[in-house]
Amino acid sequence: MIQLRMPQSIHQEMRSDLCRSHPYAFERIGYVFTKPAGESVLVATGYQSIPDQFYMKDNSVGARIDHRAIALAMKRADVNKEGILYTHIHNKRGLPIFSRDDRADHPNFIRSFRNAAPGMTHGFLLLSTDKMMARVWLPQHESPIDIFRYTIVNLPLSLNISGGFLI
């Protein structure tokens, strides 16, 4: 089982950024960067907000970003040897589920992320207003794995089972 640990500072920065309104996109996108800690744990090392001007005007989806936004993540992943989690939020409570549009975009992003850091785990982190889940591709694996176990590291510790925070 893969699990994700994230310091509260990154968790807070991520949620604050993704909840901001955008001049024309319906939602925001960000990147959480990770490194492995052993074989079955991913630890979050940072969050990257995407500048407003890197969003494309496309009313057919919640948000679409251009090549500059993707390059932003790829550069950091390459330099720091990190994995990339493309992150956005669905403004509902409960365990979030990737939409059909989300899933359709996954292969292209994964291809780009793997070009930048082929040995790292990449994927997508989806937040709701109170929970989150992730879908990740391990290096050299074609099928993704869904992550439901998370810990937000703080005082107190927020342990999670099956996508729901215990605290």
Next chain:
Amino acid sequence: MSARNNRQSFLGDNLDDVLETCLIGVVGLGGGGSQIVQQLAHIGFKNYVLYDFDKITDTNLNRLVGATKQDVEEELPKLSISERLIRGLLPDARISCISKRWQDQPDNLKTCDIIFGCLDGYQNRAELESLTRRALIPYIDIGMDVRNDKNNIPRMFGQVFASIPGYPCMRCYDFINATVLAKETLAYGDAGIRPQVVWPNSVLAGTAVGLAMNLVMNWTGKCAEQTIYYEYDGNKGTIKPHVKCDMPSKACNHYKLENTGDIVLGRN
């Protein structure tokens, strides 16, 4: 809430879930570690990763909880004694027993939600804290010692330290520093007889377990204000927040977020 948890239901509605899923690491199962394991098992934690490579001897019987004279005669590993203690209370507990130095097989520790360290020496502690910081795991360290003062009176002292990623570490509070590490290196191979008794370990283990319970349950509602460094004075019979807890800076400059995770070298 299960019937077993009836008397501790005040800890929170999610107690059953936490006890069922939380994975606890305990490194070192001597005087301190055996008491921590005992208390965790009584509380009802179901999942453990235990490290100890030592076998019990006569000299351990004064403080190793759960041990018997028979265990000494059979030269039982300390791991087996802790496992027996847990299974006596929780027959279906999931326990990984690792009979090695933790440094020789660290990956099991990285899956833990909380790690207790009951180790000898500063270097050992520094290395374990470094691993837990990299893996973003709260690490709770306990230890005690007895040394004679200038009047040749034994002074018993100890500490409980919770090293929480994002908060001050053992180096921030100067519990670990270059001087103590250098002294330890110079004294390598000259450990002598290290005085140890059972009752201070009870105080330290109980404080550490209480701290962990607030960390996972926040039953006080004030976990954000939790004391993370306690000092124990065995001569006075006191345990209290260390004076350095009042220092103004709450940020750690020794373990930076960008250094989190395993070290990845070269083209990945």
